[in-house]
Amino acid sequence: MSAAHDDIHAHAPEQPEVSHPLLWSVCILSIAIFLAWLFFHFLFKGMHVARHHGKIEIHQAGEAEPDHKALMANHSAEVVDQGAAVYNAKCASCHGTQGNSNPSNLKPAPRNFHADAWKNPNGGGPYALYLVLKKGLGTMPAFPGLSAEDKYAVNHFITETWVKKVNNAHYVELDRDDVQKTIPLPGAAGEHGGDHHPAQVEVKAPVLPLMAGIAKKEQQQINIVQVWAEAASAAAPAERKQVAYRFADLAKSEPGLALAIKQTVMANDQPRFTALLAGSDGSGAVRSYFSLLSADELSGLYSLLKGGQ
Numbered sequence: 422m423s424a425a426h427d428d429i430h431a432h433a434p435e436q437p438e439v440s441h442p443l444l445w446s447v448c449i450l451s452i453a454i455f456l457a458w459l460f461f462h463f464l465f466k467g468m469h470v471a472r473h474h475g476k477i478e479i480h481q482a483g484e485a486e487p488d489h490k491a492l493m494a495n496h497s498a499e500v501v502d503q504g505a506a507v508y509n510a511k512c513a514s515c516h517g518t519q520g521n522s523n524p525s526n527l528k529p530a531p532r533n534f535h536a537d538a539w540k541n542p543n544g545g546g547p548y549a550l551y552l553v554l555k556k557g558l559g560t561m562p563a564f565p566g567l568s569a570e571d572k573y574a575v576n577h578f579i580t581e582t583w584v585k586k587v588n589n590a591h592y593v594e595l596d597r598d599d600v601q602k603t604i605p606l607p608g609a610a611g612e613h614g615g616d617h618h619p620a621q622v623e624v625k626a627p628v629l630p631l632m633a634g635i636a637k638k639e640q641q642q643i644n645i646v647q648v649w650a651e652a653a654s655a656a657a658p659a660e661r662k663q664v665a666y667r668f669a670d671l672a673k674s675e676p677g678l679a680l681a682i683k684q685t686v687m688a689n690d691q692p693r694f695t696a697l698l699a700g701s702d703g704s705g706a707v708r709s710y711f712s713l714l715s716a717d718e719l720s721g722l723y724s725l726l727k728g729g730q
Protein backbone atom coordinates (compact mmCIF):
# COMPACT_ATOMS: atom_id res chain seq x y z
CA MET A 422 0.00 0.00 0.00
CA SER A 423 2.75 2.37 0.99
CA ALA A 424 4.79 1.44 -2.09
CA ALA A 425 1.78 1.96 -4.30
CA HIS A 426 1.20 5.38 -2.70
CA ASP A 427 4.79 6.53 -3.35
CA ASP A 428 4.46 5.32 -6.84
CA ILE A 429 1.39 7.41 -7.45
CA HIS A 430 3.23 10.52 -6.22
CA ALA A 431 6.33 9.93 -8.25
CA HIS A 432 4.31 9.66 -11.39
CA ALA A 433 1.79 12.37 -10.69
CA PRO A 434 1.66 14.72 -13.65
CA GLU A 435 3.67 17.95 -13.03
CA GLN A 436 1.62 21.08 -12.39
CA PRO A 437 1.72 23.12 -15.56
CA GLU A 438 4.04 26.12 -15.08
CA VAL A 439 1.94 29.28 -14.61
CA SER A 440 4.51 32.04 -14.59
CA HIS A 441 3.80 35.41 -16.18
CA PRO A 442 7.03 37.39 -15.89
CA LEU A 443 5.42 40.55 -17.20
CA LEU A 444 2.60 40.40 -14.68
CA TRP A 445 5.04 39.82 -11.85
CA SER A 446 7.22 42.73 -12.89
CA VAL A 447 4.24 45.04 -13.07
CA CYS A 448 3.07 43.91 -9.63
CA ILE A 449 6.46 44.32 -8.01
CA LEU A 450 6.99 47.69 -9.64
CA SER A 451 3.62 48.98 -8.50
CA ILE A 452 4.31 47.85 -4.98
CA ALA A 453 7.69 49.57 -5.07
CA ILE A 454 6.18 52.77 -6.38
CA PHE A 455 3.47 52.65 -3.77
CA LEU A 456 6.01 52.13 -0.99
CA ALA A 457 8.14 54.98 -2.28
CA TRP A 458 5.08 57.20 -2.40
CA LEU A 459 4.17 56.24 1.16
CA PHE A 460 7.69 56.99 2.29
CA PHE A 461 7.82 60.44 0.76
CA HIS A 462 4.26 61.23 1.69
CA PHE A 463 4.96 60.67 5.36
CA LEU A 464 8.41 62.16 5.13
CA PHE A 465 6.99 65.44 3.87
CA LYS A 466 4.13 65.29 6.31
CA GLY A 467 6.52 64.69 9.19
CA MET A 468 8.77 67.46 8.02
CA HIS A 469 5.89 69.85 7.79
CA VAL A 470 4.66 68.98 11.26
CA ALA A 471 8.18 69.13 12.69
CA ARG A 472 8.77 72.58 11.25
CA HIS A 473 5.49 73.88 12.55
CA HIS A 474 6.15 72.60 16.02
CA GLY A 475 9.60 74.10 16.05
CA LYS A 476 11.32 70.70 16.00
CA ILE A 477 13.37 71.82 13.04
CA GLU A 478 14.87 75.20 13.67
CA ILE A 479 16.58 77.31 11.14
CA HIS A 480 19.41 79.29 12.62
CA GLN A 481 21.59 81.91 11.19
CA ALA A 482 24.93 80.20 11.25
CA GLY A 483 27.72 81.91 13.06
CA GLU A 484 25.66 84.91 14.01
CA ALA A 485 25.43 84.91 17.76
CA GLU A 486 23.13 87.31 19.57
CA PRO A 487 24.72 90.70 20.25
CA ASP A 488 24.87 92.31 23.68
CA HIS A 489 21.35 93.72 23.46
CA LYS A 490 21.37 95.42 26.86
CA ALA A 491 24.56 97.34 26.08
CA LEU A 492 23.35 98.39 22.63
CA MET A 493 19.99 99.48 24.06
CA ALA A 494 21.52 101.59 26.77
CA ASN A 495 23.93 103.43 24.50
CA HIS A 496 22.37 106.45 22.84
CA SER A 497 25.49 108.56 22.83
CA ALA A 498 25.95 111.28 20.21
CA GLU A 499 28.19 108.96 18.14
CA VAL A 500 25.55 106.26 18.07
CA VAL A 501 22.83 108.74 17.14
CA ASP A 502 25.03 110.09 14.31
CA GLN A 503 25.70 106.60 13.06
CA GLY A 504 21.91 106.03 13.16
CA ALA A 505 21.27 109.21 11.18
CA ALA A 506 23.48 107.92 8.37
CA VAL A 507 21.64 104.58 8.33
CA TYR A 508 18.31 106.39 8.40
CA ASN A 509 19.13 108.55 5.39
CA ALA A 510 20.37 105.56 3.43
CA LYS A 511 17.67 103.02 4.28
CA CYS A 512 14.60 104.62 5.81
CA ALA A 513 14.13 108.16 4.52
CA SER A 514 12.74 106.99 1.17
CA CYS A 515 9.61 105.77 2.96
CA HIS A 516 9.50 107.69 6.26
CA GLY A 517 10.70 111.02 4.85
CA THR A 518 13.93 112.84 5.69
CA GLN A 519 12.23 114.36 8.76
CA GLY A 520 10.48 111.15 9.80
CA ASN A 521 7.01 112.55 9.35
CA SER A 522 6.08 112.24 5.70
CA ASN A 523 5.26 109.64 3.07
CA PRO A 524 7.34 110.46 0.00
CA SER A 525 6.62 107.09 -1.64
CA ASN A 526 2.86 107.44 -1.15
CA LEU A 527 2.55 104.13 0.63
CA LYS A 528 -0.79 102.80 1.78
CA PRO A 529 -0.92 102.16 4.67
CA ALA A 530 1.35 105.13 5.34
CA PRO A 531 4.65 104.49 7.14
CA ARG A 532 4.79 105.48 10.79
CA ASN A 533 4.99 109.24 11.38
CA PHE A 534 7.55 109.44 14.19
CA HIS A 535 6.40 112.95 15.18
CA ALA A 536 2.87 111.92 16.04
CA ASP A 537 1.94 108.27 15.77
CA ALA A 538 1.71 105.51 18.38
CA TRP A 539 3.55 102.20 17.95
CA LYS A 540 1.65 99.34 16.44
CA ASN A 541 3.86 96.29 16.81
CA PRO A 542 2.68 94.04 19.65
CA ASN A 543 5.84 94.55 21.73
CA GLY A 544 5.49 98.31 22.11
CA GLY A 545 8.03 101.07 21.52
CA GLY A 546 10.97 100.00 23.68
CA PRO A 547 14.41 99.54 22.13
CA TYR A 548 14.19 95.76 21.84
CA ALA A 549 10.66 95.98 20.41
CA LEU A 550 11.88 98.33 17.69
CA TYR A 551 14.93 96.16 17.07
CA LEU A 552 12.51 93.30 16.37
CA VAL A 553 10.57 95.48 13.95
CA LEU A 554 13.74 95.90 11.89
CA LYS A 555 14.69 92.26 12.28
CA LYS A 556 11.33 90.84 11.28
CA GLY A 557 9.56 93.61 9.39
CA LEU A 558 6.07 94.87 10.18
CA GLY A 559 3.11 94.81 7.82
CA THR A 560 4.33 96.19 4.52
CA MET A 561 7.61 97.36 6.01
CA PRO A 562 10.33 94.84 5.15
CA ALA A 563 12.86 93.27 7.47
CA PHE A 564 16.42 94.58 7.16
CA PRO A 565 18.57 91.45 7.11
CA GLY A 566 21.58 93.35 5.81
CA LEU A 567 21.68 95.71 8.78
CA SER A 568 23.93 94.74 11.71
CA ALA A 569 22.47 94.73 15.23
CA GLU A 570 24.57 97.83 16.00
CA ASP A 571 23.06 99.67 13.03
CA LYS A 572 19.56 98.51 13.92
CA TYR A 573 19.84 99.92 17.43
CA ALA A 574 21.63 103.04 16.20
CA VAL A 575 18.95 103.95 13.66
CA ASN A 576 16.20 103.38 16.23
CA HIS A 577 18.04 105.52 18.78
CA PHE A 578 18.31 108.22 16.12
CA ILE A 579 14.55 108.09 15.53
CA THR A 580 13.54 107.96 19.17
CA GLU A 581 16.08 110.50 20.51
CA THR A 582 15.71 112.99 17.67
CA TRP A 583 11.98 112.93 17.06
CA VAL A 584 9.93 110.75 19.38
CA LYS A 585 11.48 112.02 22.61
CA LYS A 586 11.26 115.67 21.57
CA VAL A 587 8.01 116.03 19.65
CA ASN A 588 6.09 112.83 20.39
CA ASN A 589 7.07 112.30 23.98
CA ALA A 590 3.90 110.45 24.93
CA HIS A 591 5.24 107.57 22.85
CA TYR A 592 8.84 107.68 23.96
CA VAL A 593 9.62 104.39 25.72
CA GLU A 594 12.97 104.16 27.46
CA LEU A 595 12.72 100.53 28.57
CA ASP A 596 10.82 97.60 27.14
CA ARG A 597 7.86 96.14 29.03
CA ASP A 598 8.78 93.43 31.53
CA ASP A 599 7.32 90.62 29.43
CA VAL A 600 9.31 91.83 26.42
CA GLN A 601 12.49 92.18 28.46
CA LYS A 602 12.19 88.56 29.48
CA THR A 603 12.52 87.52 25.84
CA ILE A 604 15.78 89.39 25.21
CA PRO A 605 18.42 86.77 24.36
CA LEU A 606 21.68 86.67 26.25
CA PRO A 607 24.80 87.90 24.47
CA GLY A 608 26.42 85.11 22.47
CA ALA A 609 23.32 82.91 22.38
CA ALA A 610 22.69 81.14 19.08
CA GLY A 611 20.85 83.37 16.63
CA GLU A 612 17.13 83.44 17.08
CA HIS A 613 14.68 82.04 14.56
CA GLY A 614 13.64 85.13 12.70
CA GLY A 615 12.94 86.53 9.29
CA ASP A 616 16.44 87.47 8.32
CA HIS A 617 18.41 84.57 6.95
CA HIS A 618 20.72 85.05 4.09
CA PRO A 619 20.55 81.85 2.02
CA ALA A 620 24.26 81.22 2.34
CA GLN A 621 24.03 81.39 6.12
CA VAL A 622 21.13 79.09 6.70
CA GLU A 623 21.95 76.12 8.80
CA VAL A 624 19.49 73.56 9.98
CA LYS A 625 19.77 72.29 13.52
CA ALA A 626 17.39 69.42 13.59
CA PRO A 627 16.94 66.71 16.17
CA VAL A 628 15.15 64.75 13.43
CA LEU A 629 16.26 62.52 10.60
CA PRO A 630 19.12 64.07 8.68
CA LEU A 631 17.26 63.41 5.44
CA MET A 632 14.30 65.46 6.65
CA ALA A 633 16.62 68.18 7.79
CA GLY A 634 18.32 68.17 4.40
CA ILE A 635 15.06 68.56 2.54
CA ALA A 636 13.83 71.20 4.96
CA LYS A 637 17.06 73.09 4.50
CA LYS A 638 16.78 73.01 0.73
CA GLU A 639 13.21 74.16 0.87
CA GLN A 640 14.11 76.95 3.27
CA GLN A 641 17.02 78.03 1.09
CA GLN A 642 14.79 78.33 -1.96
CA ILE A 643 12.33 80.37 0.06
CA ASN A 644 15.13 82.57 1.33
CA ILE A 645 16.51 83.09 -2.14
CA VAL A 646 13.20 84.22 -3.55
CA GLN A 647 12.53 86.47 -0.55
CA VAL A 648 15.94 88.09 -0.69
CA TRP A 649 15.42 88.60 -4.42
CA ALA A 650 12.02 90.23 -3.93
CA GLU A 651 13.29 92.42 -1.10
CA ALA A 652 16.34 93.53 -3.08
CA ALA A 653 14.03 94.52 -5.94
CA SER A 654 11.80 96.49 -3.63
CA ALA A 655 14.78 98.21 -2.01
CA ALA A 656 16.01 99.21 -5.47
CA ALA A 657 12.59 100.32 -6.69
CA PRO A 658 12.13 103.96 -7.67
CA ALA A 659 9.49 105.81 -5.62
CA GLU A 660 6.66 105.22 -8.09
CA ARG A 661 7.26 101.47 -8.06
CA LYS A 662 7.85 101.06 -4.33
CA GLN A 663 4.32 100.12 -3.41
CA VAL A 664 4.01 97.45 -6.11
CA ALA A 665 7.47 96.07 -5.34
CA TYR A 666 6.57 95.95 -1.68
CA ARG A 667 3.44 94.00 -2.27
CA PHE A 668 5.48 91.57 -4.29
CA ALA A 669 8.00 91.18 -1.45
CA ASP A 670 5.01 90.53 0.79
CA LEU A 671 3.75 87.88 -1.57
CA ALA A 672 7.17 86.21 -1.47
CA LYS A 673 6.70 85.93 2.28
CA SER A 674 3.13 84.71 2.33
CA GLU A 675 3.27 82.51 -0.78
CA PRO A 676 6.89 81.52 -1.38
CA GLY A 677 5.92 78.70 -3.74
CA LEU A 678 4.06 81.05 -6.02
CA ALA A 679 6.84 83.63 -5.81
CA LEU A 680 9.33 80.96 -6.81
CA ALA A 681 7.26 80.04 -9.85
CA ILE A 682 7.06 83.72 -10.75
CA LYS A 683 10.82 84.09 -10.38
CA GLN A 684 11.26 81.25 -12.84
CA THR A 685 9.11 83.04 -15.42
CA VAL A 686 11.29 86.12 -15.05
CA MET A 687 14.45 84.06 -15.49
CA ALA A 688 12.96 82.44 -18.58
CA ASN A 689 12.03 85.86 -20.06
CA ASP A 690 8.43 84.75 -20.14
CA GLN A 691 6.54 87.95 -19.42
CA PRO A 692 3.11 86.68 -20.54
CA ARG A 693 3.39 83.78 -18.10
CA PHE A 694 4.62 86.19 -15.41
CA THR A 695 1.51 88.32 -15.87
CA ALA A 696 -0.74 85.28 -15.94
CA LEU A 697 0.67 83.87 -12.71
CA LEU A 698 0.70 87.15 -10.85
CA ALA A 699 -2.46 88.79 -12.06
CA GLY A 700 -4.29 86.18 -14.07
CA SER A 701 -7.22 84.03 -13.20
CA ASP A 702 -5.32 80.79 -12.65
CA GLY A 703 -4.63 79.94 -9.05
CA SER A 704 -5.82 81.53 -5.84
CA GLY A 705 -7.23 84.98 -6.52
CA ALA A 706 -7.37 86.22 -2.96
CA VAL A 707 -3.71 87.06 -2.45
CA ARG A 708 -3.29 88.38 -5.92
CA SER A 709 -6.41 90.50 -6.20
CA TYR A 710 -4.11 93.46 -5.58
CA PHE A 711 -2.02 92.57 -8.63
CA SER A 712 -5.00 91.82 -10.85
CA LEU A 713 -6.13 95.42 -10.38
CA LEU A 714 -2.83 96.84 -11.63
CA SER A 715 -2.55 98.35 -15.09
CA ALA A 716 -0.51 96.61 -17.78
CA ASP A 717 2.04 99.40 -17.38
CA GLU A 718 2.45 98.82 -13.66
CA LEU A 719 2.79 95.08 -14.18
CA SER A 720 5.45 95.42 -16.82
CA GLY A 721 7.18 98.00 -14.61
CA LEU A 722 7.35 95.38 -11.87
CA TYR A 723 8.55 92.80 -14.37
CA SER A 724 11.45 95.04 -15.50
CA LEU A 725 12.30 95.83 -11.91
CA LEU A 726 12.46 92.14 -10.99
CA LYS A 727 14.32 91.37 -14.18
CA GLY A 728 16.92 93.97 -13.17
CA GLY A 729 17.44 92.27 -9.82
CA GLN A 730 17.36 88.74 -11.16
Ligand code: HEC
Pocket residue numbers: 507508511512513514515516527529530531532538539540541542544550553554558559560561562564575576579662666
Ligand atom coordinates in the same frame (compact mmCIF):
# COMPACT_ATOMS: atom_id res chain seq x y z
C1 HEC B 1 9.59 100.85 1.82
C2 HEC B 1 9.09 101.56 2.91
C3 HEC B 1 9.77 101.54 4.24
C4 HEC B 1 11.10 101.57 4.51
C5 HEC B 1 12.28 101.56 3.55
C6 HEC B 1 11.20 101.64 5.94
N1 HEC B 1 9.97 101.64 6.52
FE1 HEC B 1 9.54 101.70 8.49
N2 HEC B 1 7.59 101.52 8.07
C7 HEC B 1 7.04 101.46 6.82
C8 HEC B 1 5.62 101.28 6.94
C9 HEC B 1 4.64 101.15 5.78
C10 HEC B 1 5.33 101.20 8.32
C11 HEC B 1 3.97 100.96 8.95
C12 HEC B 1 3.72 99.48 8.99
C13 HEC B 1 2.37 99.14 9.55
O1 HEC B 1 1.76 99.97 10.21
O2 HEC B 1 1.96 98.01 9.34
C14 HEC B 1 6.59 101.37 8.99
C15 HEC B 1 6.73 101.38 10.37
C16 HEC B 1 7.91 101.59 11.02
C17 HEC B 1 8.05 101.64 12.45
C18 HEC B 1 6.92 101.58 13.46
C19 HEC B 1 6.86 100.26 14.20
C20 HEC B 1 5.66 100.23 15.10
O3 HEC B 1 5.63 99.37 15.98
O4 HEC B 1 4.73 100.99 14.95
C21 HEC B 1 9.38 101.85 12.73
C22 HEC B 1 10.03 101.99 14.07
C23 HEC B 1 10.05 101.90 11.46
N3 HEC B 1 9.14 101.74 10.45
C24 HEC B 1 11.40 102.10 11.33
C25 HEC B 1 12.06 102.05 10.12
C26 HEC B 1 13.48 102.14 10.01
C27 HEC B 1 14.44 102.34 11.14
C28 HEC B 1 13.76 102.00 8.69
C29 HEC B 1 15.11 101.98 8.01
C30 HEC B 1 16.08 101.06 8.50
C31 HEC B 1 12.50 101.85 7.98
N4 HEC B 1 11.49 101.90 8.89
C32 HEC B 1 12.40 101.71 6.63
C33 HEC B 1 7.70 101.55 5.63
C34 HEC B 1 9.06 101.59 5.49
